[in-house]
Amino acid sequence: MESKPKEVEEVETFSEDGEDHPKRGGWITFPFVTGSMLGLSIAGGGWGSNLIVFLITKFNVKSISATQITNIIFGTNNLIPIVGAFIADSFLGSFSVVVIFSFLSLLGMTMLTLIATMHSLRPSSCPPGSLTCEGPSNFQYSVLYGALALASLGLGGTSFTIATMGADQFKNPKDQGVFFNWYFMALYVANLISSTAIIYVEDNVGWGLGFGICFIANAIGILVFLLGKRFYRQVKPMGSPFMSIARVLVASIWKMKISLAISRDSDYFYADEVFADNTVPTKSFRFLNRAALKTEKDKQFNGSYTKSWQLCTVKEVEDLKTLIKIMPLWSTGICLSITIAISSSLVVLQALSMDRHLGPHFRIPAGSFPVFNLLATAISIFIVDRFILHKLRPLQRVGIGHVINIVGLVGSALLERGRLGVVRAHHLTNQPGTVVPMSALWLVAPMSVMGIGEAFQFPGQVALYYEQFPKSLKSTSTAMMSLLIGIGFYLSTAITHLVKQTTGWLPNNINQGRLDNVFWMSAVIGVVNFVYYLICAKFFKYQNQNV
CATH class of the missing domain: 1.20.1250.20 (MFS general substrate transporter like domains)
Incomplete structure (x- = not known):
């Protein structure tokens, strides 16, 4: 793969509490980001890759039902990242989100390990091919689904948030592209380990030991991530981006009767963003431009204009477009x-x-x-x-x-x-x-x-x-x-x-x-x-x- 640049790039100003230090960010963060991702992914792959077999052999679930349950769990694993991303972008930042969700994953791995080692949490074993098997009780199902829910939350809330945090360490799009390739390479290596070594332990030694290894990998992932804290460049949350989207839609509907035929660039609300982003209203989805069109009703007592549910900036409109x-x-x-x-x-x-x-x-x-x-x-x-x-x-x-x-x-x-x-x-x-x-x-x-x-x-x-x-x-x-x-x-x-x-x-x-x-x-x-x-x-x- 492309070699990593040795120098640490010049850093943008992201916050006021030390994250903008010139030694933060760059490739020095790569071992910590990918190391934590490796640990968390090995843990997630260790229970996820073999879930169908676990449900069939240890919970006496029918084969097609086991695939459906597994697909629902995998779907949850992949829907949760959007929740994690929303929280990271809007409120807490990527670092805090990764820490919180990785501990949820650790709790889930604890419960799965207990399920695999305590017979009272599983139905009685059933011979292969038998048509009369004892199904799980409601309590056993509840404990299983609780464990899977926590593990899914943890895995989903960290995976792509870590990817974003890693890319945030670089300013150059080329370096970001190289990072994503290395990131996915490491992700597949982690899944390779969990899909071979850990699954072999689960099938041939014991599920308790297999899930226990996943617990240890999860704990190591958290530790590695925390050790890199002093090197990370942390982007300060910018508030809910979805609220901005909602405001643009509401404002454009509110002003739908206003004509755009004779509007000029100076008639639109830019705030301070026009100097930073050179954003001007475009002709595509032109009806949305009304959200940034200034009117007398939008003017404050002092003659100025501010963001509201009736007036958005041009940049907010163009972002939605x-x-x-x-x-x-x-x-x-x-x-x-x-x-x-x-x-x-x-x-x-x-x-x-x-x-x-x-x-x-x-x-x-x-x-x-x-x-x-x-x-x-x-x-x-x-x-x-x-x-x-x-x-x-x-x-x-x-x-x-x-x-x-x-x-x-x-x-x-x-x-x-x-x-x-x-x-x-x-x-x-x-x-x-x-x-x-x-x-x-x-x-x-x-x-x-x-x-x-x-x-x-x-x-x-x-x-x-x-x-x-x-x-x-x-x-x-x-x-x-x-x-x-x-x-x-x-x-x-x-x-x-x-x-x-x-x-x-x-x-x-x-x-x-x-x-x-x-x-x-x-x-x-x-x-x-x-x-x-x-x-x-x-x-x-x-x-x-x-x-």
Whole structure:
């Protein structure tokens, strides 16, 4: 990857309590930011990656129900970052948000460790393939969901807020882009560790020890983050950016009868921002310009103008326009996330039914198979950063990711068709829990293809949003990526439920189902979404030409 500059950049003035010291910020903060992210991500991946297996084997939850619960949890993991970003941008700042939510994560890991070690918090064990298993009690479900809620809050509230805080340490967009690539590289390495070593411990040694390791990793992540406090450049919260958006909408509606035909630049309210940002009213979404148009009713007793629910600055209006312009492009990531969510959950069920032996004595845990996706993504990010990144603009990079994702879904459909052929050939359709004589390593190919697609589109989207969003929404910009992933997981749960209710594709015994049709359906969704993406990309114009 691109080498890190040795010098510490000149620092902007962010606050009045020492954060603007010239030695703060820059690459000196990188080990602390990524080190804390590694610890927190290893902890989150340790319980999240193997959650389906935990629910099936320790809580006696049916397979399809386990995937739906897991997708809801993953959706929550990815919706919480927008809450964390809002709190960081509006009230507390990124540092405080990371500290608070990381301690919530630690509390969640404590509860999960207790659940895994205390038999009274779990239902009685059930033999594989048994049709009569004791389900969890309401109390056991309550404790489990409480633990998962805290762990999800902690993981979601820290992940992208840490990314924003790391990018805030740099002034140069190029350095920020390099940071995001390194950040995602470290993120995938953390997930690689949790999806292999920790899952192996959970499956082969004990869930209590596995979750205990996650607890330790979480604690180390908090400690590393706190140790770097004296080096961080901390951006002072600017107040709620969403309140500004609301004011623009209210003011533009309030003045909707006022004509803009003869308005001049001097008729608009700038406050002091015109000198700092050179912002002038643009013609796009011109009806919003009324929110910044000065009238006699807006004038104070002393003849001046101030911000109110009837008068906003030109910059506030233009910031909202920027959001409106980028939202169609952002929305294309929702369907992409739906297909990824469906694929990532079903692959664990496929692996559970296949031969997972690697040699005569070692069997790969089913929950570890997504690691091949992570590994492909991490390697591809390195290659993209080294050889391809400078040749592609963000929109091109994201578009390539869409195409590769579709290819991966087609591969998954073809592979599942082959697996079902083996099931029928060996008459295993009505034998739940029986291993299909087909190597689960066949799953590696389509998963790796989809991992390559993620390497193109996820870092590209985060970098694009960070650069294109208004300054007041920097934390929100990186969390927007997480938001669409969260929405994708929730919608994937709804789609899975709909498919289960209306077709015979998703029975609890997948050997009796048609998972291949689910993958074909996902591929069709991907193709339609890609066409939509091309339309949105065609009409999108970069606001920041450094991107």
